[in-house]
Amino acid sequence: MTEKITPFHIAIPVHNLDECRTFYREILGCEEGRSSDHWVDFNLFGHQLVIHYKPKSQEELYTNPVDGKNVPVPHYGVVLPWQVFESFEKDLKEKGVDFIIEPYVRFKGEVGEQATMFFLDPAGNALEFKAFKDMGQLFAK
Numbered sequence: 310m311t312e313k314i315t316p317f318h319i320a321i322p323v324h325n326l327d328e329c330r331t332f333y334r335e336i337l338g339c340e341e342g343r344s345s346d347h348w349v350d351f352n353l354f355g356h357q358l359v360i361h362y363k364p365k366s367q368e369e370l371y372t373n374p375v376d377g378k379n380v381p382v383p384h385y386g387v388v389l390p391w392q393v394f395e396s397f398e399k400d401l402k403e404k405g406v407d408f409i410i411e412p413y414v415r416f417k418g419e420v421g422e423q424a425t426m427f428f429l430d431p432a433g434n435a436l437e438f439k440a441f442k443d444m445g446q447l448f449a450k
Contacts, residue, residue, distance in 0.1 A: 316356045322363035323432035354387045381435035393438030
């Protein structure tokens with residue numbers, strides 16, 4: 310399929326709008342867009358991310374095993390070019406981000422080989438950023 314990729318839109322719940330607003334703007338480097346006192350739009354690598362206020366719930370983090378790691382479910386993120394992933398990883402480490410799964414190469418030498426990393430935002434939402442040296446491997450079986 311050779312369709313042009315279009316930006317996705319995702320809206321996520323946060324119980325601490327101000328803290329998450331700072332995290333997405335200052336830690337992840339997202340440009341802030343429109344906002345109100347209950348939500349904020351961000352440009353997340355060209356995609357529209359919206360944080361919406363929702364009172365805190367008592368949900369626990371759920372995980373599934375993938376490549377010997379406990380991957381949080383649900384999670385969201387962006388597939389980045391390899392060099393962007395590397396510089397983003399370095400920037401996050403310099404800013405003291407606490408990783409759930411430290412950056413590493415998953416499925417090394419296999420179909421779907423990819424760099425990946427997982428961390429939480431201040432509201433406990435799990436994020437995964439990944440990269441492929443060969444973007445043709447994104448959906449490879």
